[in-house]
Amino acid sequence: MDRTFLMVKPDGVQRGLIGRIISRLEDKGFKLTAAKLVQVTREQAERHYEEHKGKPFFENLVNFITSGPVLAMVWEGDDIITLSRTLIGKTSVTEALPGTIRGDFAAHTPFNLIHGSDSPQSADREIANFFGPEEEVQYDKSVAAWI
Ligand code: YYY
Ligand code: MG
Incomplete structure (x- = not known):
């Protein structure tokens, strides 16, 4: 089983799209193992987007995500x-x-609603930037064999 870090961005929260976005992930058969509403700090945002540091859109992106x-x-x-x-x-x-x-x-970049990790290494790093190991819940879903 693989895991990833998914984040509804501030535009998705403000526009009331949390439920519809989560529904699509549930509809696909993915399993939610941790979730929380977070006011992202500047340091946390810069760590999250560290691979984009120095790019022209970086400052704007950090401002948006915080x-x-x-x-x-x-x-x-x-x-x-x-x-x-x-x-x-x-x-x-x-x-x-x-x-x-x-x-x-979504109609304007960077207001593109949701973030998803692009590799297992990114997922590990991004999850550790937001969650402690004790916050991930391990459980079985009885429909797993049908997905
Ligand atoms: O992984 P993903 O979110 O699809 O794109 P990234 O290339 O990692 O860029 C992160 C984030 O930065 C993107 O969701 C919007 C913003 N951005 C931008 O504002 N302008 C760009 N030219 C590229 C990315
Ligand atoms: Mg990315």
């Missing part, structure tokens, strides 16, 4: 990193296809 609460989550599933990024859609709102979260709900 502008209101986010819903930080850990989800599990086979191949979840690739599968969740497919559900999320392309980074640029002009390229995100209908049927994806960004394609259906």
